[in-house]
Every structure is written in structure tokens, then in C-alpha cells.
Amino acid sequence: MAQHRIDLSSRVSDEVKTTTCYMCACRCGIKVHLRDGALRYIEGNPDHPVNRGVICGKGASGLMKQFSPAKLRKPLLRVGERGESRFREIEWDEALGIAAEWLGRIRASDPKRLAFFTGRDQSQALTGWWAQMFGTPNYAAHGGFCSVNMAAAGLYSIGGSFWEFGEPDFEHTRYFMMFGVAEDHASNPIKIGIGKLKGRGARFVSVNPVRTGYSAVADEWVGIRPGTDGLFVLSLIRELLLADQVDFAYLARYTNAPWLVIQDEGAAGHGLFARDEAGRPLLWDAALGELADAMRPETKPALVGHYRLADGRRAVPVFQLLAERYLSPDYAPEKVAPIIGIPAETVRRIAGELAEAAFRGEIRIEQPWTDWAGRRHDHMIGRPVSFHAMRGISAHSNGFHTCRAIHLLQMLLGSVDVPGGFRFRPPFPRPIPPAIKPAGPVAPGQSLKGPPLGFVQAPADLLVDEAGEALRIDKAYSWEAPLAAHGLMHMVIANAHAGDPYPIDTLMMFMANMSWNSSMNVPGTIEMLTAKDPASGEYRIPRIIYSDAFFSEMVAYADLVLPDTTYLERHDCISLLDRPISDADGPADAIRQPIVRPDRDVRPFQDVLLDLGARLGLPGMVDGEGRSKYPGGLADYMVNHERKPGLGMLAGFRGAGGQAKGLGAPNPHQIEAYVANGCFWHDELPHEARYYKHANRRYLDYAVAMGFIDRAEPVVLQLYSEPLQTFRLAAEGHGERQPPARHRARIRTFFDPLPIWYPPFEEQDSNAGEFPLHAITQRPMIMYHSWDSQNAWQRQIISSNRIYLARTLGERLGIADDDWIRITSRQGSVRAQAKLMEGVNPDTIWTWNAIGKRAGAWNLAADAPEATKGFLLNHLIPEFQSGDGAAAPLSNSDPVTGQAAWYDLKVRIEKCLPEEAGTTDPLFAPLAPPPGLPERAGRIDFGRRFRPGSK
Amino acid sequence: MHPAYSVIYFTVASGAGYGLLFLLGLQAAFDLLPAHPWSAPASGLFALALVTTGLLSSTLHLGHKLRAWRAVTQWRSSWLSREGVLALIGLPVAVAFLYGMAFQNDAGWWRALGLAVAMLSALTVHATAMIYASLKPIRHWNNPLTVPVYLLLALASGGVADLAIDAAFGDVTLASGLLGLALLAAGIAVKRGYWRSVDAGEAPSSPESATGLGAIGRVRLLERPHTEENYLLKEMGYQVARRHARRLRLVAQVLGFLVPALALAAALMLSGGVLAALALFLALAAMLAGLLVERWLFFAEAKHTVTLYYGAGRV
Amino acid sequence: MTSLPDQPAQRRLGLVIDLDTCVGCHACATSCKEWNMGGVAAPLTDLDPYGAKPDGVWFNRVHGFEAGEGGAGRTVHFPRSCLHCENAACVTVCPTGASYKRAEDGIVLVNEDLCIGCKLCSWACPYGAREFDEAEGVMKKCTLCVDRIYNETLAEADRKPACVMACPTGARHFGDLADEGSDVSRLVAARGGFDLMPELDYRPTNKYLPPRMNASPAAVAPTASGEAIRPESKFLQWVDRLFSR
Numbered sequence A: 001m002a003q004h005r006i007d008l009s010s011r012v013s014d015e016v017k018t019t020t021c022y023m024c025a026c027r028c029g030i031k032v033h034l035r036d037g038a039l040r041y042i043e044g045n046p047d048h049p050v051n052r053g054v055i056c057g058k059g060a061s062g063l064m065k066q067f068s069p070a071k072l073r074k075p076l077l078r079v080g081e082r083g084e085s086r087f088r089e090i091e092w093d094e095a096l097g098i099a100a101e102w103l104g105r106i107r108a109s110d111p112k113r114l115a116f117f118t119g120r121d122q123s124q125a126l127t128g129w130w131a132q133m134f135g136t137p138n139y140a141a142h143g144g145f146c147s148v149n150m151a152a153a154g155l156y157s158i159g160g161s162f163w164e165f166g167e168p169d170f171e172h173t174r175y176f177m178m179f180g181v182a183e184d185h186a187s188n189p190i191k192i193g194i195g196k197l198k199g200r201g202a203r204f205v206s207v208n209p210v211r212t213g214y215s216a217v218a219d220e221w222v223g224i225r226p227g228t229d230g231l232f233v234l235s236l237i238r239e240l241l242l243a244d245q246v247d248f249a250y251l252a253r254y255t256n257a258p259w260l261v262i263q264d265e266g267a268a269g270h271g272l273f274a275r276d277e278a279g280r281p282l283l284w285d286a287a288l289g290e291l292a293d294a295m296r297p298e299t300k301p302a303l304v305g306h307y308r309l310a311d312g313r314r315a316v317p318v319f320q321l322l323a324e325r326y327l328s329p330d331y332a333p334e335k336v337a338p339i340i341g342i343p344a345e346t347v348r349r350i351a352g353e354l355a356e357a358a359f360r361g362e363i364r365i366e367q368p369w370t371d372w373a374g375r376r377h378d379h380m381i382g383r384p385v386s387f388h389a390m391r392g393i394s395a396h397s398n399g400f401h402t403c404r405a406i407h408l409l410q411m412l413l414g415s416v417d418v419p420g421g422f423r424f425r426p427p428f429p430r431p432i433p434p435a436i437k438p439a440g441p442v443a444p445g446q447s448l449k450g451p452p453l454g455f456v457q458a459p460a461d462l463l464v465d466e467a468g469e470a471l472r473i474d475k476a477y478s479w480e481a482p483l484a485a486h487g488l489m490h491m492v493i494a495n496a497h498a499g500d501p502y503p504i505d506t507l508m509m510f511m512a513n514m515s516w517n518s519s520m521n522v523p524g525t526i527e528m529l530t531a532k533d534p535a536s537g538e539y540r541i542p543r544i545i546y547s548d549a550f551f552s553e554m555v556a557y558a559d560l561v562l563p564d565t566t567y568l569e570r571h572d573c574i575s576l577l578d579r580p581i582s583d584a585d586g587p588a589d590a591i592r593q594p595i596v597r598p599d600r601d602v603r604p605f606q607d608v609l610l611d612l613g614a615r616l617g618l619p620g621m622v623d624g625e626g627r628s629k630y631p632g633g634l635a636d637y638m639v640n641h642e643r644k645p646g647l648g649m650l651a652g653f654r655g656a657g658g659q660a661k662g663l664g665a666p667n668p669h670q671i672e673a674y675v676a677n678g679c680f681w682h683d684e685l686p687h688e689a690r691y692y693k694h695a696n697r698r699y700l701d702y703a704v705a706m707g708f709i710d711r712a713e714p715v716v717l718q719l720y721s722e723p724l725q726t727f728r729l730a731a732e733g734h735g736e737r738q739p740p741a742r743h744r745a746r747i748r749t750f751f752d753p754l755p756i757w758y759p760p761f762e763e764q765d766s767n768a769g770e771f772p773l774h775a776i777t778q779r780p781m782i783m784y785h786s787w788d789s790q791n792a793w794q795r796q797i798i799s800s801n802r803i804y805l806a807r808t809l810g811e812r813l814g815i816a817d818d819d820w821i822r823i824t825s826r827q828g829s830v831r832a833q834a835k836l837m838e839g840v841n842p843d844t845i846w847t848w849n850a851i852g853k854r855a856g857a858w859n860l861a862a863d864a865p866e867a868t869k870g871f872l873l874n875h876l877i878p879e880f881q882s883g884d885g886a887a888a889p890l891s892n893s894d895p896v897t898g899q900a901a902w903y904d905l906k907v908r909i910e911k912c913l914p915e916e917a918g919t920t921d922p923l924f925a926p927l928a929p930p931p932g933l934p935e936r937a938g939r940i941d942f943g944r945r946f947r948p949g950s951k
Numbered sequence B: 001m002h003p004a005y006s007v008i009y010f011t012v013a014s015g016a017g018y019g020l021l022f023l024l025g026l027q028a029a030f031d032l033l034p035a036h037p038w039s040a041p042a043s044g045l046f047a048l049a050l051v052t053t054g055l056l057s058s059t060l061h062l063g064h065k066l067r068a069w070r071a072v073t074q075w076r077s078s079w080l081s082r083e084g085v086l087a088l089i090g091l092p093v094a095v096a097f098l099y100g101m102a103f104q105n106d107a108g109w110w111r112a113l114g115l116a117v118a119m120l121s122a123l124t125v126h127a128t129a130m131i132y133a134s135l136k137p138i139r140h141w142n143n144p145l146t147v148p149v150y151l152l153l154a155l156a157s158g159g160v161a162d163l164a165i166d167a168a169f170g171d172v173t174l175a176s177g178l179l180g181l182a183l184l185a186a187g188i189a190v191k192r193g194y195w196r197s198v199d200a201g202e203a204p205s206s207p208e209s210a211t212g213l214g215a216i217g218r219v220r221l222l223e224r225p226h227t228e229e230n231y232l233l234k235e236m237g238y239q240v241a242r243r244h245a246r247r248l249r250l251v252a253q254v255l256g257f258l259v260p261a262l263a264l265a266a267a268l269m270l271s272g273g274v275l276a277a278l279a280l281f282l283a284l285a286a287m288l289a290g291l292l293v294e295r296w297l298f299f300a301e302a303k304h305t306v307t308l309y310y311g312a313g314r315v
Numbered sequence C: 001m002t003s004l005p006d007q008p009a010q011r012r013l014g015l016v017i018d019l020d021t022c023v024g025c026h027a028c029a030t031s032c033k034e035w036n037m038g039g040v041a042a043p044l045t046d047l048d049p050y051g052a053k054p055d056g057v058w059f060n061r062v063h064g065f066e067a068g069e070g071g072a073g074r075t076v077h078f079p080r081s082c083l084h085c086e087n088a089a090c091v092t093v094c095p096t097g098a099s100y101k102r103a104e105d106g107i108v109l110v111n112e113d114l115c116i117g118c119k120l121c122s123w124a125c126p127y128g129a130r131e132f133d134e135a136e137g138v139m140k141k142c143t144l145c146v147d148r149i150y151n152e153t154l155a156e157a158d159r160k161p162a163c164v165m166a167c168p169t170g171a172r173h174f175g176d177l178a179d180e181g182s183d184v185s186r187l188v189a190a191r192g193g194f195d196l197m198p199e200l201d202y203r204p205t206n207k208y209l210p211p212r213m214n215a216s217p218a219a220v221a222p223t224a225s226g227e228a229i230r231p232e233s234k235f236l237q238w239v240d241r242l243f244s245r
């Protein structure tokens, strides 16, 4: 018989469209192949700066998202009690009418009674602006429960941050240290980078209590005890200082190391920078023996010593303070080893390796450049040591300082934005901190004076009333969370329920599964969402409007559901005003374009928001006649809206002819231009502008021209943070605005201008002894939060989660693989099936995040493994600190930024009784699907239609 | 390995059928057929019934039953194909042989065919056994005793069937009875030898060789590629508890060998008559039941190397 | 054809998978699923996709293992797919000729029109590389993306297996392992690429590269003299240094 004949050259598709993936927030470029109008294949776009052609496990499952039976189909109005998931389908006109009526009343009476929170970070540039126009300060997106520690620590220290605002120089680095990262937002860039790094044989050290994912391919895994990285890093700093292995030249030139700090204990100026009359910081010129303007080039600054200011006060350089603090024996490796769970020799060796790589491994790139002062340098010096950190650091109540400590280490090694080090992604670096301040509540019918989110520089910028109490529902920018750059999304429901600091009227949420995997204390949250005021019989949170694309757990708790499109059905704008997708070689932004038409009566939420804005007559959304300014929805807005003249949502192809970038008049053909370019725009920085961006004239000029910064002034990296000191001074009784008595000691302790380490609050709790183990979660690479349980492919890979523990721990407690165990915290308990492993810190247990699902949600069968075996640690995470009996409980957050302390969780475990084995517990009542949801397919074989030779 | 009932029935039934045909063929060739004219044809018919229902049953688990005929094309390399070819050749030969035996008693040709029937029957069982014995990923099958076990158990069960049918016609001789006992003894001996061998044996493969990570140390599964069962696990990840398996081995031995042997001995002592025949039918029923258990275990206890990727410490 | 090609193939196309860089992201698994659900082996049926026991056909599955004890060990992500063996018993056991190994490049394929779904080939494969499509009643397996790598409707650069194109860390390599000069052969030689279960003598074409057990770089511990340095003395040392703003 002849060999089997197959068609090797069958046509893949009849049409290929580009767009931007949104199976996660990494936002890669994709090419979508269509055949006969049906989705055939999604692959990475090789031209795209984010993913360079590759795709991840989620992205390649996009077809099944479109195929999901959990897609909402029509607007829904609640008919039963909240949480019963009983709805009536309504028309869009009715839905928008209801929403406009509710919101209109609020705006006319007290705009702050609308709390508008968006979970994912999609389109904050629009949603934040909408909130501002509406006039509510009660707006935030996912950053607060995500990684605001990371963002704030970076933006208050180096003018950029890890997260996705910078990246390791994967091309040149020789020593890469990663702290607490399982996946991160830059999903594909990190993977591409690690591939490159390993290919070059560079050394990769991962600091993480768990050895999976990236840690698995690291050359060295440092299985640290959770919450102790700060101490580890400060110990590294001590070792480097002792050995003189710091980059003094870099410190003198690019950081505030030489700036003089006033030493006037007890006085209002203590700890602030010594400044001249013009307010410019001073340093001591050691060559001339006199005070000098710290912003003047060519001085010879002293880094240590004690000096006198003109007014007689004493002052010392920042570096002196820093060295005094960290040379202390408190940070000796031997001292910290038992706390961090890493042997002293290892700490010492790693310090040695860092120094070795940074200094003996110094690299030079023969690329001339000009610094901010106009000095020409004929090459770029590289310190090929780079760091990256994410939620393992930030999701702790000491995360802000830990993250600052890592930035301190970077600065001391001279590895910020140098070849081989950490590199900023434009539009970063920004002034430290960025100049936008949060805007507070306003009178009825008014818009906010500025954006609701921003960066406070001193107590005067806080959003508090006369008594020092919070003005925002989440208490962001109050004495509880002064540097809350992203708001405290995790506290909205609890505070609104308690009416603390005030009751609200409507909670509007977008893309946030807040009755489930993004809340702490889930059982309590569910109660709060359904709780009624016994007096009035009204819900404590009177109205909830929610936009989701799928039947998530949160849908059941909404009164009005506005069904969204999927990412393949709509326009989206990935703007530089938002969370950009730039890389270190240049800024980038992108759009999504509709690839397929929705087969349901759904609308893009962003279009809906603009429509609502027009119905409400919000400024910026209506013209003089009160007609909608953007009748074309988001596509219209992203082309025509200007924040200030010339500055719009998209930076590419601006100006009438589409030739301008950054700033330029709106271009009516901008979307076509993006589509023609693969739906993205990327500008390549000139080579001389690619490093030292904080002090590189060519870059700074470029940034001004692009509208990233206002003035081409160098960004001086801040080892010592003066804004923090202003809070400390307030706590010590200085200044106009001082914290209420109950906050004084906290502010005094936690607003240390130099990084400190303290045990996470849960460990300081008086009952800590009862809960000896740390419990943390990790992102599974194949799942994006709760999004993918409806995805037929991804859920086959993981549809239930185990609790992982060290084999030694399991053996000690008589727990074997597959045993069911009970995990108990001071908040509650949950049942899960155990899996023993080697690569985990012995005091730590962990699981995959957001795998557990509420029965019935996502249009899964009620007995789906996600519901019967999958579980959330969230059930156990308290949303308040225990406070050891204090009257007003504080949120379970970082005291500086309000970052949710997910990973502070402490637990104990025990084996279940045999009769308890088999399912997780608590098991919540199954959710009924809303009307209109389709029958679940019992089989998927729709690929048959594409089989070559079949038609 | 997942014990598929259709395949278990097939190997037991066709084994007994071929065993019986083998014995009839030889008896015919050497003119040793029982005296009663219907005894041998009845045995032959019974054998054919066992073989054909077995073969039919074996197609039940196929994904495409109607294409089963294609299975005879690859006799050059595939034992399954060879089994099919042999079965297809064997069937008409056996039918002709039986026809001759029943209706052409005087003619000599069918006696000569007896040799062919015996040979084809033995070869078919051998081919069946080789399907399993040739599979390197399954240590419990890729064993030198697999083929002898199949052959001997086919012969022994065929022998007991022969005796039972002969007894129904009152034709059991001491010699044939003793031969039956000898076959049972040999059968259990090699099956026990087989069990000893697989219990003591070590697979050449391990999680370390399956992953190639042995140089680092002991290899353990951390994360399965999918949380629920898939084809591989359903088909090849079947596990039977060791205690359960031990108990079933005992059942197989008692039903498959001890009871038949006792019944046979009793029948011999009764030397004919209805009771003897009943005892021999009891022996046959017990034996077939025992062999079903034995065959179930042959699958259930067999471990496939793919399980090394799913957490098995050894196969 | 069930019998293996008489001559060893001129070309032996296959994959080289680097266990030192695979981070276990499953991109190769889902891209494979996505490509092949509409390719020559389409569909790759999924059963009970939203129910209690979701189960579908996949040609590539990513396992996670731990090797070695305690901190000295390693976690290794381990993608598993057909190895396109030289000595492919999955082919020789096939009674129908449905399974065959291509003479020209060594790719092992199933002709679904001939397959009777007897499953014997899956028993014969030590590596679990064959997957039965329950709904279709036939055996399926990794095609090495034969409908991509020779596909003239695709750009040259795209004529690679879907899993290789997708892999974000670049842990997967595709090429001709019969050609000693090919990139993949050189990689295998340089990195000590190995066969899975060599003891069974299936002689896989695909090779795996071992995790590198990197010893620490020889570093000068900055505090070799450790506590001998008195912190206070550091300031005296630093005070005389001059740097430029």
C-alpha cells in the first residue's frame, strides 16, 4: 500500500488579524487566524515588542475563552435576594436608564457615595478619568490589593519600579536575583529574558520560599522564610558596606547619598534635607570645604562626616546615616540567619557574588552619551547585577520597606539603569515621587480637581478631615495608609458595610471578582454583601452595579449586571497614560480591535461608561449641547480625547498626517494606522538614550518632547526618603497636620526615611504561637486568577489545587500525599488535600491561587473539581489586623501604603478525620446560572471543520 | 493496565477453545478420539463456540469495529495481526475438520487436517500470548513465562472441557483423566512460577530513567500535567491494591486449579456416570471462572512504564 | 506501513527539549492543542469539558518532578510528547498499518482511515505518547506538526512545530538529528542530551538536555575577614575619598 497521503500544505486561514492578547495583563501582540469567519489559531506576533512572537499557555488557549458557555448574554436585573443569583434579562436602554438614574441622584447629592472600583488594571486611564469627572474620590483599581508596595517603594525611591515599569537588562546582566516572583505581569518578557540569560550562562538566583516555576530553573534557590527578605537584603547591604563594595562614584553622582540631612533632634527640621534659600538640597564639597548646591555638577561631595549648616545646625550626608544604620551588628549574617532561615555563610557568599559580578565583572559599552549637566562620556559603565521583585515582597505588611531595601541595594551597587542592571521602561523614570496628588471629595455636581489617585509628598496632601479621619471609603491617603498610591480595593466592601468612614449608596465594579478570590475573609465578605440594615430593611451596601464578561461568583451579588464583550470582540486602548507595555529600549502602546462580532447582546464596558457619562452629562463626555462627545465609544475616545493639548490616549501616529509621536493633534486615521502596524506602536530610543535615563540629557529631552515629564531635570535617586520623614515629624508633633493620637506611634515607627525591617503584623500578634506556619499562594502559569476556569483547555491542566508542604513537616505531623488536612488561621479554617514536596521552606505551606471556585459559577457543573476539591486560602485571610483588642481595627495592610498583606497569613494544620476526607470545606451553596446562559457542551470537537481535506 | 472485560473473556474463552481444538486435532490425527460418535463433534462445536465468541468479543473494545478486517494486513510485524490471520485461517480449517469428523467418519482426510488444526490452534494461542509478551513497557507481560502460561492454561482448560464433554457421553478414560490432572498441575506450576517471577522481578525502567534525572537523585512527581484522569491513566494507570490482588490470586488458584483437580479426581473415582459428568462440568465451570480471575489479574497487576510519569515509584 | 522503514531515514526530524530552561508554562501544550485541533489530526476531542471529569486529547503534556532530596535537589518541568523513535514498537505492533514511520524524515504518524482503535500501539509506547480519541474511535499522536513544517502556505520562518514557535523561554528546538552538523545535533552534543528510558532500546529521536547543576561561581567573599573589620573604622576610610557629582 502506498504511504498515507496527507495534505501538508493546507491553508491555515483565509484571514489573519492582529490584536493584543488579554488572556492576562501582559498584553502581548497576537495574530489571529480566521477560517470561514471562525477562529482557527492564535499565535504570537513576531514584530511585537512585548512577546517577539512567542505566546504563553494562556494566550494559546484564547479560542476556548471565546467558546466559553459562561459568557454573559444580556443585561441582568436582580429579581431575588442578593446572592440568590435570580435575575431578569433586560434591554440595554433599561439597564443604562437604571444606572443613570442611580448615579445621577448620587452626583446631585453627594458624589462620593459612588464607589467605583475596577479589579483588573484594564483602562484605568479611562476609568480614573471618568471617576474624576463624576466627582468621586472613591475610585481605585487593582494596584492596592496587588503590589502598591512595589509601585510606591519604587516611585518614592528611584522614580520607577519593578512590576512592569522596569526590567532587568537581560542582554547584559551576569547576576540576576529575583525575589518573590512566580509569574508577574510581564509574563512573556520575563520568560524570554530568563531564556536568554540561561543561554548566556549568566547566574540566576531566586529568593522564594517555594521552588517551582522560575525558581526551578534558577542556578540557586534561596528558600527564605516568608516576610523576612528585608532583613536578608539589609544584611547583604551590611556585608557590602563592610567590604567597601559599593559604587561610590555612582552614589555621588546619581543618588542623594551626599545630600545633607539636618540633625536637630526634636526640632521641626530634624531629618529633612538641608536646603538653600531656593529650596535646593545641599551637600558638603569636600574639595572646597564648603556647602554646595547638591544639583550643581562638578562638586566633590563628601559622603560621610559631620558638618555645620549656615544656621549652625548640624547635618550629615545621607550616606553617613545609611552606613551608621546598616553597619550595625543587628544586620550581621549570623544574627539574621535564624530569622530568615538561610545560613549565614550563604548570605555572605551571595554578598560576595554580587560584589564580584558588579565590580570585577564591570562591563563597558562603547556608546558615548551626554549627562544632564552636558558632560560627554565616551562609554557606558555597566554593573551587570540585576534584581526583580514582585508580590512575594509586596504582599506583606512590611513590603514597602523591604522593597525599598532592595532598591537601596541596587543603588549601592550602582546598577539602576546601567548596562547589565535594572532598566527603566519609558515613561519612567519620573520625578520622585511623581507630581500628581490625589484629589479629595467635592461638592455635589462637581468634578474632582484632579485624578483620584496620586502621590502624597507630605501630611498636607492627605485626604483626611479636621479630626484626621479618612475622606475616602477605602481610607487611602489617610493616616492608616498615607502613601496609598493605588487605593485599598480590598477594604471597600468591609468599610462600606460598616459605614466607616461613611455609608455609600452604590458600589460599581468592573472586572473584579470581589465576592470570591480577590477578597480576604470570603465567608465574611459574602455576608457583608448581603447584609441588611435591620432598621430600614435595606442592604448595607444599597446598590451594586457590576460589569463582567462571564458568570463569575461576583455576578450573583450584583443588582444590575452590565455584560461586557470578550477581548476578541472589542476595541481597547493600552495607553502610556495607563500601565504601559513599553520596554527599556522605548515606549510602546497598543490597541485591541474587534476580531469577531459578539453573538450576544453585550456591549464593551468602556463604551457603556462613556454612554453613561453622556447620559449623566459629565464634563468631558458631552459637548456644549449636552450631546455625547464620543458617540463612537472607546474607539472614538482613544482617537479624539486629549488630556491636555496634544496629549491623548495613544502616543503613536498622532498629528493630522500621523507622523507625530507623543504629543500631536488627534489623527482621525490613528486606529487604521495602528491596525496597519500590527495594532501597536513602539518607538526605539536612540542608543545614547538607552541607559542612565534618570540623568541622560538625550533621554530627558526626549521624555519632555513626548510629554512624559515636564522638565528635562535629572531624577536623583532617593536612598533617603524625605517625604517619609515629614510624616514622622508630624507624628512627633510638628506641623499643621498631625496624626490622631492612636496613629502617632505607628507613623513614627513605620515612616522611617531609611528602610527598616520588622516582622509582619500577624507574627507580632499575641496569638502568633498558635499558628506556627506561613501560608502563601502562587500564580499558576497556566491560569489567570479566576478567568480561566471556564476555559475548556486550561481547566484540564488544573481544575483543583493541593496544599503543598515540606516532606519533613508532613512526616512530623503524620501527613502523607493525598491526605485531607485542615488549615486553620485566626480567621477560619479550610479543608484541602495535601501534597508533600522537597523544595519548600520548612515553615511554609502554599497553594495555587484562585483555583477554587464556587459551585455553579462559571457555568461549570456543580460537582466540578474546582468546587469540590479546589479551595481558596482567602477564606482564612483576615481583612483586619487583630489589633490585640484595640477598638478600631486596622486593615490587614502595609502601614505605609495600605497594600493588602495577603502573604502574612499564619496557620496551623492537622490531619482530618477519615469521615471529613473527600471534599473541601467550607462548601458554599451552589449558584444558579442567570437566565440565558447556554447549555454546557458535553463535547468539544469544533476543530473538525478545519481538518485538511474536510469541508 | 485496565482490565477490559471483552479482552479478558476473549483470551480465556478462545484459549480454552483452542486448547480443546488442539487436543481434538491430535486425538484425531493419532486416532485417539473417544468412542462415542457425538462426543468429539460436541467437543469440537463447543470449542468453535468458545473461539468465535471470544474473537467477536475481542472486537468489542475496538474504536472501529467494522474495520476489524484490516487487522490481518500486517502479519509481517504485528503479533495482533498474526493472531488475526491465524484465527482466520484456523476457523475454516477447524470447521472442515469438524465437518469431516461428524459426517465423513470413514474418510481419512479430516484426520490429517487434525494435525493442521492442532498446529494452528497452538500458533494462534502463541500469537495471542506474544501480543502481550512482546510489549517491553509492561514488565509483567514482557516475561519469559507469559507464553508458556497462555499455552498451558489454554491446553489445561481445553483438556478439562474435553473431559467434561467426554464424560457427558460416558467416555472418560483414566489416562485422559490423568493427563488432565497433569495439565492442571503443570498449569498451576507455571502460573505460580510466573507470579514468583513478576513479584521478584525488577523493571529496567524507573522514574529516574523515564525522566533521565537520576543523576540528581531520586525522582518524585510534583505536579501532574492535568488534574483529572485522562486516557493514559484510565487505560494504563489501573491499580489494584496489593491485598486485593493477593486474595484474587488465591481465588484464581482455588477456582482455576484446585477445584477442577478435586472434581476431576472425584470423577475418576466415580469412574463414569452422571455424577462424574457433573463433577467434570463443575470442574470446567470453576476453571473458566478461575481463569477469568487469573486473566483479570494479568491485566490489573501489570504496570505500564507511562505510570512512571504519573507518580509510580516503580513498575 | 506497520513495518519500520528498511533503511534508517536520511533525515530524522525531532525536538530537543532543554530541561534547564523549561519553566513549566504549558505554552507548548496549549499551542499544540490549538494547532492540532484543526490540523491533520483534527479534532482533538474534549469530553465533559465543563463538568466533573474534563478529559481531552493532548499531544503534549507538561509534568513537574523533583529530583534529589531537600535543598540539594531540583524541581524540573518536563514536557512529554512523542519522541519519534527509531525503533518504534508502536508502529510494529499495529495490526492495520495505520501507524507508520515516514521513510523520508522519520516522523511517526497514524493514518486514521486505517486505524481500528485497538489501542495496542498505546500499550507499546513506553512514553505515553499516544492518545485515544474516544469520540473518534481512533488513535492520535504528535504529528511533529507535519502540516506546519512542510506547509508552503506558511512563511519559511513559521514552518516549525507549534510548540517550538510558542515556547517563551526558547527551551524547545526543532531540527534534523541525523545531521551531525545541525544546530540541534550540536546542542545535544554540547549539553549531553539524553534519551528517555534508553534501556528499552526504542532509540528516541527527540532528546532532552539535562538541568545544569551550576556550582557557585568562585567569589571573593567581601567579608572574608568578616567581623575583623570594625564598622567604625569604615568611616575613617571613607572620609578621604573624593568623588565627583
Ligand SMILES: Nc1nc2c(c(=O)[nH]1)N[C@H]1C(S)=C(S)[C@@H](COP(=O)(O)OP(=O)(O)OC[C@H]3O[C@@H](n4cnc5c(=O)[nH]c(N)nc54)[C@H](O)[C@@H]3O)O[C@H]1N2
Residues within 6 Å of the ligand: A024, A025, A146, A147, A179, A180, A181, A182, A183, A184, A185, A187, A207, A208, A209, A210, A224, A225, A226, A227, A228, A229, A389, A390, A391, A392, A393, A396, A776, A777, A778, A779, A780, A781, A782, A783, A784, A785, A846, A903
Ligand atoms: N499566569 C498568571 N499570571 C499572572 C497572574 C495570574 O493570575 N496568573 N496575575 C497577575 C497579577 S494581578 C499579578 S499581581 C502578578 C503577580 O505575579 P507574582 O508577583 O509572580 O505573584 P505571586 O504568584 O503572588 O508570586 C509571589 C511569589 O512570591 C513568593 N513569596 C511569597 N512570600 C514571599 C516572601 O516573603 N519572600 C519571597 N522572597 N517570596 C515570597 C511566592 O512563593 C510566589 O512564588 O501576576 C500577574 N500575572
Ligand SMILES: Nc1nc2c(c(=O)[nH]1)N[C@H]1C(S)=C(S)[C@@H](COP(=O)(O)OP(=O)(O)OC[C@H]3O[C@@H](n4cnc5c(=O)[nH]c(N)nc54)[C@H](O)[C@@H]3O)O[C@H]1N2
Residues within 6 Å of the ligand: A118, A119, A120, A142, A145, A146, A147, A510, A511, A512, A513, A514, A517, A518, A519, A547, A548, A549, A550, A551, A552, A553, A554, A564, A565, A566, A567, A605, A777, A778, A784, A785, A786, A787, A849, A850, A873, A874, A902
Ligand atoms: N489569596 C490570594 N488572593 C489574592 C491574591 C493572592 O496572591 N492570593 N492576589 C490578589 C491580586 S494581586 C489581584 S490583582 C486580585 C485579582 O482579583 P480580581 O481583580 O478580582 O481578578 P479576577 O479573579 O481575575 O476577576 C476579574 C473578573 O474579571 C472578569 N473578566 C475577565 N475578562 C473580562 C472582560 O473582558 N470584561 C469584563 N468586564 N470582565 C472580565 C472575570 O470574569 C472575573 O470575574 O486577586 C487578589 N487576591
Ligand code: SF4
Residues within 6 Å of the ligand: A021, A022, A023, A024, A025, A026, A027, A028, A051, A054, A055, A056, A057, A058, A059, A060, A187, A188
Ligand atoms: S502573557 Fe498574557 S498577554 Fe501574553 S500571550 Fe500570555 S496570556 Fe496573552
Ligand code: SF4
Residues within 6 Å of the ligand: C081, C082, C083, C084, C085, C088, C089, C090, C091, C108, C124, C125, C126, C127, C128, C129, C130, C141, C202
Ligand atoms: S514515543 Fe511512543 S508513540 Fe512515539 S514513536 Fe516512540 S514509541 Fe511510538
Ligand code: SF4
Residues within 6 Å of the ligand: C093, C094, C095, C096, C097, C098, C099, C110, C114, C115, C116, C117, C118, C119, C120, C121, C122, C138, C139
Ligand atoms: S489503535 Fe490504531 S494505530 Fe494503534 S495499533 Fe490499533 S490500529 Fe494501529
Ligand code: SF4
Residues within 6 Å of the ligand: C028, C031, C032, C033, C035, C036, C059, C060, C081, C082, C141, C142, C143, C144, C145, C161, C162, C163, C164
Ligand atoms: S511537534 Fe506539534 S504535534 Fe508534536 S508536540 Fe509539538 S506542537 Fe504538538
Ligand code: SF4
Residues within 6 Å of the ligand: C021, C022, C023, C024, C025, C026, C027, C028, C029, C062, C077, C079, C166, C167, C168, C169, C170, C171, C172
Ligand atoms: S513552552 Fe517551553 S517553557 Fe513552557 S512548558 Fe513548554 S517547553 Fe517549558
Ligand SMILES: [Mo]
Residues within 6 Å of the ligand: A142, A145, A146, A147
Ligand atoms: Mo495583581
